[in-house]
Amino acid sequence: MSQINIAIFGIGNVGSTLIKQIAEYNKKTTSNTLNVFAIANSKLVLFENNATGGWSANFETKSTSYTLEDVYAFAKANSYKNLLAVDVTASSEFVTNYIDLVEHGFHIVTANKIANTLTYDFYQELRDILEVNQKKFLYETNVGAGLPIIETIKNLYESGEEIHKIRGVFSGSLSYLFNTFSEEEKSFSEILKEADALGLTEPDAREDLSGKDVARKLLILGREVGLTKEFKDVKIQSLVPAALNGKTTLSQFRESVKTLDPFFAESKSKLGSGEVLRHVGELNLKTSKLEVKLVQESKTTALGQTKGADAIFEIYTKSYGDQPLVIQGAGAGKAVTARGVLGDILKIATSLN
Ligand SMILES: NC(=O)c1ccc[n+]([C@@H]2O[C@H](COP(=O)([O-])OP(=O)(O)OC[C@H]3O[C@@H](n4cnc5c(N)ncnc54)[C@H](OP(=O)(O)O)[C@@H]3O)[C@@H](O)[C@H]2O)c1
Structure with a gap:
């Protein structure tokens, strides 16, 4: 060399x-x-x-x-x-x-x-x-x-593979929050505090909950497969209530964090048996849509089975058919x-x- x-x-x-x-x-x-x-x-x-x-x-x-x-x-x-x-x-x-x-x-x-x-x-x-x-x-x-996502997608795209959809839990912190919230009988705000204490969330958890970081990653993948999209084209479901957005200070957000609980409790109550909540990024190549959202996911899928703070990426292509290529593992860490x-x-x- x-x-x-x-x-x-x-x-x-x-x-x-x-x-x-x-x-x-x-x-x-x-x-x-x-x-x-x-x-x-x-x-x-x-x-x-x-x-x-x-x-x-x-x-x-x-x-x-x-x-x-x-x-x-x-x-x-x-x-x-x-x-x-x-x-x-x-x-x-x-x-x-x-x-x-x-x-x-x-x-x-x-x-x-x-x-x-x-x-x-x-x-x-x-x-x-x-x-x-x-x-x-x-x-x-x-x-x-450290997961080989970009190289894999680039290789598939450049070799002419027809990519239909890329979907996944792109954020380690949001993975931890919803993996834990779906399984444990604790309020969302309690889990958020625990994740903060473990150093899993950003110092201001609104950065994670806003979905913007996931949206950036989604945009990068979209551009990798030929889309000429802008950040504003990503449809983001922010999980930060409007009253606690950027205009409030971090300490005001922390004091009011319990106000997040009713929304997440309701989302959990809507889950069918065998379903969990997951925060996903989804890129649909057929519709050119990029979305960041909270979804109800079956426990039987790879996404539904994620544990801890793992990131997971499902890549659906013509050759792989209904069973996506899945890449999973630690999605953050120095x-x-x-x-x-x-x-x-x-x-x-x-x-x-
Ligand atoms: N940590 C992860 O798990 C992870 C995963 C994937 C990607 N990343 C990315 O990796 C990058 C580094 O993350 P980190 O956690 O190491 O950040 P960090 O601990 O906050 O360190 C940032 C470093 O960048 C320096 N810096 C800031 N502005 C600079 C400039 N204009 N010129 C030269 N140096 C500058 C800072 O120096 P000063 O102290 O002088 O400001 C500091 O040394 C980020 O872009 C992050 O998004 C991190």
């Missing part, structure tokens, strides 16, 4: 785990294939050849404020070829750098969903610029974290996400041979 020279942007949960995994990978292979030369957060960067070993202490003492021009200059001064930028930020602004990075010779791997969910014009412009500059852009972890990012990095490194 050719050496690939990597700048990592973001050193939070996923970024710091990724750096650790790259260090372990390099130790195992001794080939120095993955040379991390820049490690950055929003304000500071550490420039160092093979920076992963002891990076955290070095970041404390040696990091400096930076712009992307400094990153380009360091790469140039070291005559690095095969450049790769890894976006493991949670930033909506960082994606505005992608085109500049590509024009400065960088391939891009990202765990950040923003670039793929901005306007379709930007989505297409980025791909056009990647093509002109012969650069790669991989983002397997945008949907289902270790599986970082592993998925590393997988994308290695795919690019291999392709450069």
Whole structure:
């Protein structure tokens, strides 16, 4: 494999785990294939050849404020070829750098969903610029974290398979909430509090309950199979009551969380025997409809049988017939996400041979 020279942007949960995994990978292979030369957060960067070993202490003492021009200059001064930028930020602004990075010779791997969910014009412009500059852009972890969803769907689509529907529980936190609520005799607000204490929901659970994150993932899959949809085209059933939406503070939401209970108790009371509640994303290729909603699901289906905080994706195609291709497993978490990012990095490194 050719050496690939990597700048990592973001050193939070996923970024710091990724750096650790790259260090372990390099130790195992001794080939120095993955040379991390820049490690950055929003304000500071550490420039160092093979920076992963002891990076955290070095970041404390040696990091400096930076712009992307400094990153380009360091790469140039070291005559690095095969450049790769890894976006493991949670930033909506960082994606505005992608085109500049590509024009400065960088391939891009990202765990950040923003670039793929901005306007379709930007989505297409980025791909056009990647093509002109012969650069790669991989983002397997945008949907289902480390699960091989995007690659599978891309392979099916590009090989000409007729995809009819993609349906699933896309969010680990919403999976946990409804798997537990369907089975246990507890109120929804109690389960929500437990999920918060376990660190399964976002600090503000309304981000999960709004359905927007699932909608972003659905849009990414839709665009992967040729739809030119925008975020506004996704029909989202928000589970946040209008009175507790963005205009109320997080503490007001937490104080009033019991007001969510009647709606969910009623939804549960409507379940037939052998049914459970599931929060699903559904992409229907026949109607071009993208929907995020709460559904009554039979316990006998793969979706009805999910446990814990698992994500699950059912892919219905012509060849698979009535029995969908199913991919299931942890759909979030820093270790599986970082592993998925590393997988994308290695795919690019291999392709450069
Ligand atoms: N955690 C998961 O299970 C999971 C699964 C799939 C995808 N993802 C995605 O992975 C990404 C990272 O998630 P995380 O949980 O690691 O987030 P996090 O812990 O909040 O870390 C975010 C990191 O990004 C840095 N950052 C923010 N803006 C930046 C900028 N403009 N330039 C450079 N660095 C910047 C932050 O630095 P500062 O401290 O300076 O702000 C911080 O180091 C997110 O996009 C998330 O959606 C996460």
